[in-house]
Amino acid sequence: MPKALQKAGFDAVALCYPDTFLAKTRYVNSFYFFNADEHSDQELFQIMARAIADWKPHIVVPGDEPTVHVMHWAMQDRRAIDAVPEEVSNVIRRSLGSAGHLRSTINKNETCRVALELGLRVPDQVLVRSPEEALRFYLEHSGQPVVMKAPHGWAGMGVRVCANQRQLRAAFKELNELKGIGPGMEDPTSLEPSESGPNAAASNSHSLSAQRFVSGTSAIYSAVAVNGELLAGYCALKEKVYPALTGPGTVVRFTEHPEIAATARALIEHFQYNGFIEFCFIIEEKTSDAYLLECNPRPAPIASLGAQVAVDLCQALFRKLNGEAAPRPIFFRGGTLIALFPQEWRRDPESPLLRSDCHDVPWDDPELLKAIIES
Numbered sequence: 001m002p003k004a005l006q007k008a009g010f011d012a013v014a015l016c017y018p019d020t021f022l023a024k025t026r027y028v029n030s031f032y033f034f035n036a037d038e039h040s041d042q043e044l045f046q047i048m049a050r051a052i053a054d055w056k057p058h059i060v061v062p063g064d065e066p067t068v069h070v071m072h073w074a075m076q077d078r079r080a081i082d083a084v085p086e087e088v089s090n091v092i093r094r095s096l097g098s099a100g101h102l103r104s105t106i107n108k109n110e111t112c113r114v115a116l117e118l119g120l121r122v123p124d125q126v127l128v129r130s131p132e133e134a135l136r137f138y139l140e141h142s143g144q145p146v147v148m149k150a151p152h153g154w155a156g157m158g159v160r161v162c163a164n165q166r167q168l169r170a171a172f173k174e175l176n177e178l179k180g181i182g183p184g185m186e187d188p189t190s191l192e193p194s195e196s197g198p199n200a201a202a203s204n205s206h207s208l209s210a211q212r213f214v215s216g217t218s219a220i221y222s223a224v225a226v227n228g229e230l231l232a233g234y235c236a237l238k239e240k241v242y243p244a245l246t247g248p249g250t251v252v253r254f255t256e257h258p259e260i261a262a263t264a265r266a267l268i269e270h271f272q273y274n275g276f277i278e279f280c281f282i283i284e285e286k287t288s289d290a291y292l293l294e295c296n297p298r299p300a301p302i303a304s305l306g307a308q309v310a311v312d313l314c315q316a317l318f319r320k321l322n323g324e325a326a327p328r329p330i331f332f333r334g335g336t337l338i339a340l341f342p343q344e345w346r347r348d349p350e351s352p353l354l355r356s357d358c359h360d361v362p363w364d365d366p367e368l369l370k371a372i373i374e375s
Helices: 002-008 041-055 065-076 078-082 086-094 099-106 108-117 131-140 165-176 258-271 303-309 313-321 343-347 366-374
Strands: 013-016 030-033 125-128 146-149 159-162 208-212 216-226 229-241 249-255 275-284 290-296 337-339
Touching: 002 303, 002 313, 013 041, 030 041, 041 065, 041 086, 065 078, 065 086, 065 099, 099 108, 099 258, 108 208, 108 258, 108 290, 125 131, 131 146, 131 165, 131 208, 146 165, 159 165, 165 208, 216 249, 216 258, 216 303, 216 313, 229 258, 229 303, 229 313, 249 343, 258 275, 258 290, 275 313, 303 313
Parallel strands: 013 030
Antiparallel strands: 125 208, 146 159, 146 208, 216 229, 216 275, 229 249, 249 337, 275 290
């Protein structure tokens, strides 16, 4: 991602742990390091504020969910905001969506509730606060598989596919104990739901959800937006995933899907979203209908690959922020197959795709490549 940003014209400044892969890339202008064992969320925000004050960026791009949550927490904590200069807090604000919709972008329950109210397609689901409520949903759906989901998580964490009552009860117990994953993951948004609806009164940031399992192909929509305007985006099907069923994609095939694009556009406009965002879908095998599963307010793993399909997200953002005209529409190179590195390498070190030209191995970033291989 830093390479794609630099190629588009940005200077890239990184805030990260000193032993992460990001710290090894040569495509970053400057680094600000912190240690999770030594710094609280508030101290991490102060380091972020110092980097913003030094570089005066157009936008802060959170690279993972804990960073998203720290930024959201800071926007909700008056003490954190008052402790930094106004120009710093303004950068953080414009790097997120509308303040009234912060929770809806990070809480899976809220994302689906909003999508349902907008008339978008989501799987049948219900919030559950006990194994008995989850079991009732399972039985109402004729004993078909049910997906148990925590309100927060990523890369398949916090998601369990349950084929029977025993698995469902075990998943409820396990996920109910999953209160946070890493720094900043304790649901920082104290906002109450801003809209009414059938599930609004039951909305709870710590509730689990039981969701009808939809058999089909997983898909990702990677996009970038400014003030609720979708600048560019593209869809990719997960040809292979690891771990199976709920894991992230390791091989993706780019494609066009009008319903997925329309759903993403509607949510981005509703959230008045700024920056990079990922939407996850399942395309039902029998009907080809696309069901929204969740949204992740940070770059998708495929966000840096747009140039390979003639839809460069980083270039679209750079031009917008600099007041330049959007690039002329170019034919989307659908069907392009990419093996993601190191995901596919970890799934199958002998994968033939890694020996072809259908991969994103960072050969031109040797220190990063070495760190990944030796990890």
